[in-house]
Amino acid sequence: MHKKIGYARVSTTGQTLDVQIKILESYGCNVIFREKISGASAQRSQLCKMLRSLKKGDTVIVTRIDRLARSTFDLFSIVHAITKKEACFYSMAEPWADTNTSTGRLMLAVLAGLADVERDLIKTRTAEGRARAIENGKKMGRPAKIAEKERSDILRRRSKGESLKTWRDRRTVD
Numbered sequence: 001m002h003k004k005i006g007y008a009r010v011s012t013t014g015q016t017l018d019v020q021i022k023i024l025e026s027y028g029c030n031v032i033f034r035e036k037i038s039g040a041s042a043q044r045s046q047l048c049k050m051l052r053s054l055k056k057g058d059t060v061i062v063t064r065i066d067r068l069a070r071s072t073f074d075l076f077s078i079v080h081a082i083t084k085k086e087a088c089f090y091s092m093a094e095p096w097a098d099t100n101t102s103t104g105r106l107m108l109a110v111l112a113g114l115a116d117v118e119r120d121l122i123k124t125r126t127a128e129g130r131a132r133a134i135e136n137g138k139k140m141g142r143p144a145k146i147a148e149k150e151r152s153d154i155l156r157r158r159s160k161g162e163s164l165k166t167w168r169d170r171r172t173v174d
Contacts, residue, residue, distance in 0.1 A: 002057035006032035007050055009067045020063045027092065029061055040070045047078070056086040059100070064093040072114045073122075079108060 006024030008017045017034050024032050033050040037043070047068075050060065060082050062068045068091075069075035082089045083099055090104075091097035098104035134140060144151070158164070 002059065003031060003055070004029045004059050004061055005050060005054070006061050007035075007047065007068060008032055008063070009035045009037065009044070009047075011038050012036070020067065023063050023092065024061060027061060038070075051078075051081050051085070054082060054085040054087040058085075058087040059090055060087060061090050061092065063091075065091045065097055071118060072111060073118045076108070076111045076114075079111070083108070 006029030008020035008024060010017055021032055033046040035044055035046040065075060069078055079089045088099045096103060096107050099108060130140060
């Protein structure tokens with residue numbers, strides 16, 4: 001039997017899921033996954049649980065798209081995971097977002113293109129930001145575990161043939 005599965009999410013603990021749950025129940029959702037976590041978080045346990053539970057023919061229903069995802073890329077990724085399970089997706093506030101229809105599937109294809117562009121823009125902006133930071137003298141990467149003076153001391157001692165073990169033993173005594 002095909003199920004209507006609801007997903008309700010609010011960003012903060014001060015907000016309430018009541019309105020979304022009431023709407024999803026009135027729409028016939030017999031299972032509703034609920035979360036109080038930012039949509040930007042990758043650690044949405046109820047979303048993951050919902051995706052794992054999907055069976056062929058099920059429909060995931062949200063009251064609004066922004067309850068499911070915060071970006072085009074994120075939305076495409078989640079809807080793609082739903083359709084891979086041969087389930088469908090429907091947003092009540094955005095009826096064009098219905099993978100049961102050819103228009104909805106077309107919109108998903110457009111969404112995939114937008115997600116690809118968004119991914120490229122993010123990569124470009126990140127690379128530009130990194131280049132600017134380096135230009136401004138910011139050292140990229142993990143901070144050094146030892147000070148530069150200590151590093152040069154180690155290199156000097158090693159060049160004279162001293163073993164690292166000897167240096168470590170001497171260091172703990174000093």
